[in-house]
Amino acid sequence: MSKVFLFDALREATDEEMERDSSVFVLGEDVGHYGGSYKVTKDLHAKYGDLRVLDTPIAENSFMGMAVGAAITGLRPIVEGMNMSFLLLAFNQISNNAGMLRYTSGGNFQIPLVIRGPGGVGRQLGAEHSQRLESYFQSIPGLKMVACSTPYNAKGLLKSAIRDNNPVIFFEHVLLYNLKENIPDIEYFIPLDKAELVREGSDITILTYSRMRYHVMEAVDILVKDGFNPEVLDLISLKPIDIKSIVISLKKTNRLLIVEECMKTGGIAAEIIAQINDNYFDLLDAPIVRLSSQDIPTPYNGNLEKVTIIHPQQIINSVRMLLR
Template sequence: MSKQFMFDALRQAIDEEMLNNQRVFVLGEDIGHYGGSYKVTKDLHVKYGDLRILDTPIAENSFTGMAIGAAMTGLRPIVEGMNMSFLLLAFNQISNNAGMLRYTSGGNFSIPLVIRGPGGVGRQLGAEHSQRLEAYFQAIPGLKIVACSTPYNAKGLLKSAIRDDNPVIFFEHVLLYNLQEDLPDSEYFLPLDKAEIVREGNELTIITYSRMRYHVTQAVDVLMQEGYNPEVIDLISLKPIDIETVSKSIKKTHKVIIVEECMKTGGIGAELIAQINDHCFDYLDAPVIRLSSQDIPTPYNGTLEKATVIHPQQIIEAAKNLVGIKI
């Protein structure tokens, strides 16, 4: 075991998979000699050369299309979005090509492609650099969507994503790169379609993902001190949603809070509520509570930015209202 930052865990995953398979390569803006905006590809160009760690022009639509074409020919590209918001410029390529080509070619082509990079609300990055695109991509058929949340799951999930024969959108939160955790020295993989039970409990189910996992953890620490016993689930897989794990928890607790950084309207929480109603409606003792970001562009002003996202105190209050104040 050795303690690693999240950006190092991601770098190790890429390094190990590039060493294992010469068809794996990385492309994106400033990923080569500069090492990436968050140093996920630092020094990899020295080891693998400039054709496997490929610096691209500022042309997201073009290099994403090139990566999809490379995947069709049998290579395994990893596209780094310097900021995931920039990939809106490649939305056509991702939706009409990456998501559909396996189907529209009658299975003649597979698209083993990973699109990864930082997203979410940072610290005063402004509206265009603080977007949460998971809901944008969730409606696209043919994609898998993963949101890592710890150094451990970041490495195991990215290695699995690189080996998957389907296009995977891999979200890393901009404020989690400096998290540290002990990682195994031996190789490991994690499933792309499974949620993680962060804490077992029997009083209510709190479902979250990405950075909000840590806001939920802070809230749960307070709730436990006051005698509450919540179960916490980190979705990890945003598409497909692991409704089996979610359903099993709800059948035990009968109460649900969803905590997300995504926007409320049309967000991941909205889809999750729909699936919960489809599978678990008869087990609910109360309506599902959804704590989501405000439906506005993220302000640059720090105080206003903070007000747009959910914080631990709001989670604590929601849990108490749902379960009932304990005396």
């Protein structure tokens, strides 16, 4: 076991896959000589050279289109967005090309493409650098979406994503890069379509992902002291949703709380609620509660920014309400 930061776990995964397979390459803004905006590609340029760690101009639609074309020809591109918000400039290439070409080509083309980078609400990054793009991309056919939350799952998920033959959007939270954790020195992989059972419990199921995992666990520590026994699942797979694991948990607890940093309107929680209400409504002993970010551009002001996202006390209050 080695103790590594989350950004180092991502770098290790990238390095191992590039060393194993010469068709894997990285492209994006500042990924080469600078080593990436959060140092995920640090030192890879010196090892692999300009053609496999490719610094691009600030032209997201162009280099995303180039990545899709490279994937069609048999390469395995990893696109790093300096900030995931910037990839909205490549929305057409991600949706109409990366997402749909395998289907519209009649299966003649595969698109083994990973799109990754930092996102989420950071520390006063302003509205255009605090985007949560899960809700933007979840309805696009052909895409997979995963959100890492620990150094361990970050490495295992990224290795799986690089080897997958479909386009994968890989969400990293800007405030989690400096998390540190022991991870195995031996090679391992984590499935792209499975939720992680973080804590077993019997009273209520709490679903979450990414940074909100830590807000949930902070709340759970207090709830346990008060005699509650919550079960916590980290979704990890945002598309497809691992509804099977959610239902297994819900059969035990019969109550569901969803905690996300995504916007409330059209967010991941909205999709889960729809699926549960459509197919598993009889498992519920109480209405589903979702805690989501405010439907407003994230303010630059620090105090206002804090108000837009969910905090542990809100989670505690919601659990107490559902279990009273």
